[in-house]
Amino acid sequence: MSEPLPYVAIIDDSPSQLHCIEVILEKNCNVITFKHVDDFLSHEDLDTYDLIITDYIMPDKNGMFVLEACKNYKTPIIVMTGCDDLEVEKKCLLAGAIDFIRKPFSPETFRHRILLNLTFIEQKNQIIDAQEHLIANEKMAALGQLAAGVAHEVNNPMGYIKTNMNAFSKNLDKLASCFNDIEETLGYNDVDENEMLLKRLKEVYKIQFLLEDFKEIIDESDEGIKRVTDIVKDLKYYAYNQEDKFTSHDIVYVIKSALNLANSEIKHKANVILDTTESCYIDCIPNQLSQVLINLLVNACHAIENFGEIHITQTCTDTLCKIEVTDNGCGIDLDIQEQIFNPFFTTKPIGKGTGLGMAISKTIIEHHLGKITLSSKKGAGTTIKIELPLSH
Ligand SMILES: Nc1ncnc2c1ncn2[C@@H]1O[C@H](COP(=O)(O)OP(=O)(O)O)[C@@H](O)[C@H]1O
Ligand SMILES: [Mg+2]
Structure with missing residues (x-):
């Protein structure tokens, strides 16, 4: 064809x-x-x-x-x-x-010029398509790595919501029995006897405890539902392919959302110290920046052998937003520091690394007219610094 x-x-x-x-x-x-x-x-x-x-x-x-x-x-x-x-x-x-x-x-010159431009446009579109595919693939690979942890994060609150609902149902049964007893005996007694009866039933059915327990069950379930909703929201924020359009977005929200999503991976490896401004709006494609941050956080976790620390600092001036992710992990050998932004460069075993995270992070940051740099010392840890203009 x-x-x-x-x-x-x-x-x-x-x-x-x-x-x-x-x-x-x-x-x-x-x-x-x-x-x-x-x-x-x-x-x-x-x-x-x-x-x-x-x-x-x-x-x-x-x-x-x-x-x-x-x-x-x-x-x-x-x-x-x-x-x-x-x-x-x-x-x-x-x-x-x-x-x-x-x-x-001349007709020939004109045709030649237009066809040349059309070839150039087609090739440029092909490169953009390929780049978008690569970004999407790496995003899904990173998500795959996080999936087990994320599933656990969802499962845990769902587990205790289920237990709570059982308790809720048992409490309701007890309340119903209590009302039955009241109904059956109330009419036969005089006022004093009724008062005694109520007091006794309150004790037998531990009404005070039931009411307090209801409150606890509801609060705890609420908290669980909020956690699940947040995780789903962060996942959507990360996974949905947004149109390649820049909008003004709060980078602090992007950082916190990426941190929540990577939390299942991080919490076994490091304490996180988060130091950000209240909010900072920049022209960006939020889920792409979220992808960069998740990669930096996961890389930091992989670099930490037992348990360490990850600092995330974000500051901004009138024109520039700066984000630094610092870990106290294994650091990067001087002779491979140049290579970590190369596509497919990885020091990790198959299945753990694609070698695309840093290359794609660089592409994304440069697409946002920003800069990504690293400073690292073998054995002492790594800082990845990102600078982004607030507006284009
Ligand atoms: N915080 C870090 N500490 C130590 N090494 C790092 C860090 N971040 C990146 N690297 C090195 O850069 C390589 C490339 O990272 P990346 O492009 O994200 O691919 P991957 O994580 O799949 O290996 C890693 O394999 C690792 O050797
Ligand atoms: Mg990586």
């Missing part, structure tokens, strides 16, 4: 120009032409095009307007123009155009 042709939208106010481009590209592309910018913008979901080619000078709106209107879409845009002002070219490229083509052009 042959590959489907790419969809290319052309916006130009000149019908002859539109026709000319259509003819040049018709063998290689599905060309859809628009005479007015507004027709184009109101026409369809702009994400469906593989490429948009727009004229710069048009009577109603210009090429800059198209760039501006499409800036939230990922579709690449090429601007073409007959005007030879270099400033316009610079402005368009700065506003996100991937190329700028001057008129007049």
Whole structure:
């Protein structure tokens, strides 16, 4: 089966120009032409095009307007123009155009240039797809490693909620019997005898204890339900593939949620000392940052032989958020420090490490326009430092 042709939208106010481009590209592309910018913008979901080619000078709106209107879409845009002002070219490229083509052009040159751009776009999309797959796979592998612990964390409160519900049901039976006894004897007695009876029944059925026990059962079950709900919430936060869109999010929440999720792994290996600001909003894809933090925490646990300490410190300035994860584990040999960000580099046995955690963490942090660095001393522990800009 042959590959489907790419969809290319052309916006130009000149019908002859539109026709000319259509003819040049018709063998290689599905060309859809628009005479007015507004027709184009109101026409369809702009994400469906593989490429948009727009004229710069048009009577109603210009090429800059198209760039501006499409800036939230990922579709690449090429601007073409007959005007030879270099400033316009610079402005368009700065506003996100991937190329700028001057008129007049020969059909061959134009076709060649567009096909070259389409090849480049396809390859870039393939790389992004592959990268997203890799990130998702590693995320699931990390989740797999955490799964047994997470299952235990859920199972434990569920266990005592079940026990509590049994006790609750027994308490209810006792209360019901008590009321039965009251009903059966109350009518035959005088007031004093009834008072005595009530007092005796209260003692026999340990009513005071039952009422207190009810309260304890409910409080404890509430706490268990909250723990399960929190774990499920953190899991969802981590596991769901969010759209690759940056939103303003509280990084402190992301840190705490990652810590909760990794807690089942950490609690047998280390005390955690958490030192964060109250809250700190940054432009980010939260579940990707959560993935980075979980990897750092799990790596820290793996580095600790018996029982140690993990410090998580987060600070922020007007423009920058800094996060440091420090462990007092085995540290990293100087000669392999360079390699730990390489894909598939691992010192762990098969099944324990994928060797992708640090490589993916670096990709994610750089995607967030940040930096990830390490300082470590063999035998003394490791600090991984992340710096992220608050806004892009
Ligand atoms: N906190 C740490 N302490 C010691 N070594 C570490 C630490 N973090 C990472 N490393 C080293 O970096 C390697 C790569 O880590 P990573 O990419 O997360 O892969 P994995 O954990 O699957 O091995 C680890 O195998 C380990 O040797
Ligand atoms: Mg790892």
